[in-house]
Amino acid sequence: MSNVLELVRTSQLKTGLPEINPGDTVRVHVRIVEGSKERVQVFEGTVIRTRKSGVDQSVTVRRLSGQIGVERTFLVNSPRIDKFDVVRRGDVRRAALYYLRKRTGKSARIKEKRTPQLASKA
């Protein structure tokens, strides 16, 4: 009977999502409704955490806006999210990069992951 539950869950999943891992730099295209108008805003930053899989999958993206760190958590399957672009793959050893919160500048850099596939792309 629980396949009914799965049906409800899977019916909401998006397809064709890129693989997103902590350390990656992503551009999140967010649909924003202002009155009757709708526009797409891009939020670019480093993925510091990914959570769960399935309907409630989320990613937390951190960026520096001027001197101020801004973190936004996006529900991956939300209809408000237009798409994700992975700009850069990061090579990190942790699942959650909270240490970045205390760092700025040079110490907050993340190594780029070198894979043959991506190298050809870039």
Next chain:
Amino acid sequence: MDHILGRKIGMTQVFLENGSVVPVTVIQAGPCFVTAVRTPAKDGYEAVQVAFEQTNKRITKPKAGYLKKRNLSNLRFLREFRSSAEGAEVGQAITVEIFAKGDFVDVCGTTKGKGFQGGVKRHGFAGGPKTHGQSDRLRAPGSIGSGTTPGRVFKGTRMAGHMGHVRHTTLNLQVVGVDTENNVLLVKGAVPGADQGLVTVRKAIKKRLAK
């Protein structure tokens, strides 16, 4: 015919068109079949009796005969609901189509049994102080009455005891989705009882339409 029987399947979350996330309980409801119609003229009250859920298990002979007489297969549950019997016919199926997205419903079920519980959990007592030289008073019920007068503890005084496993109705839950193909109802919020438990969904009696 404002009632339908179903089973609580479990909880998950869904996205609405505007992107907000809503916690929902998935209920597999119906189809229920009308087995009897009570009318004021004949029975002195108005009600609809329905049967629910196909079963492969053996059911009692009287029940099997009762259902057979109405050309119905073996159904597990028989329930009678006091509601408008207008247009109800014996053998007629009641499906989730009686509800629409946005409607408000009440859901009745049997709550999860909690066993023997103390006053703090069962009645929301505050318990005693943690500090200032207290011992053994942390989750104590406090005073349970006066002294020599009346010289007894009143009946019904709230104390520790069995909690849960009682019929409970959650009022005014909004229907978030109706899947007529799979006989599934999505209801916003929690519903009494464990997963796979039998629940009754009825049109909200205190609130009629969604705005």
